[in-house]
Amino acid sequence: MDPNAAPTLIKVLGYNNPAVAATATQGLIKLGRNIVPTLLISLDTGNYGARAWIVKVLAALRDPRGLDLLEHALIADIAPSVRRSAVKGLADLDLDESKALKELARCCNGLLQASKDDEWIVRYAAVYGLERRMTLNALTPSMKNRGRSMLSQLASEQEDVKVVRLRASLALQRLCVG
Incomplete structure (x- = not known):
């Protein structure tokens, strides 16, 4: 897939068409981590749909450069689906354990915060992340x-x-066994 397609795919995320946005999301994910900077500067804060899809893409790419945006989405977004995607991103970011202790702590603090969210789906995702x-x-x-x-x-x-x-309970059991 051509990296030059990223701006068009990002634009499509803002349309009110979930099927098209889901396809664009898959296309962005296939483009890989090279598009993270483009995603970060292209976020349309006034468009819930676009925000939700971009957070999903960042979570799927697992790129640490998305940490600030994922934290912000968790703290500030009104949409539970966006917060849930942000939690998944915090759980799955690829961090070099030996070099990224500060980022790991930020992810864990975000997951702890998400564990207190008003929406059960966000708390459920936080359990997975923890x-x-x-x-x-x-x-x-x-x-x-x-x-x-x-x-x-x-x-x-x-x-x-x-x-x-x-x-x-399952998470605690698995952690005790592991």
Whole structure:
């Protein structure tokens, strides 16, 4: 696929047509990480649909250059689907464990924050992210303790959504076995 297609594909994300946007998203993902700078400067903050799709692309590309935008989307976006995609991105960013301790801490702090989101789908995604990040050797004992504590809280009756409780319980089981 031609990298020069990126601006057109990004423009298409803003159309009110989910099928076309999904196709454009796949095209952008196929273009790879070279388009991350273009994505970051092309974000249309006034268009929910475009924001949602760009956050999905950044999450799929797993490029650390998207960290600022993913954090911002998690904190500031009103749409639960955008926040959920941002959480997935924070969980899956490719970070060099030995060099990116600060970025890893930022990802984990974002996941901890997402664990308190009002929307259950965001909390569910945060459980996945915490489980994923807590398997990393570079994670500090303090951060691992905070993660386990949050997972325990989400696995308890304090969490009112059963599927989140069950997913948090599964994450704790997997972390204890691993």
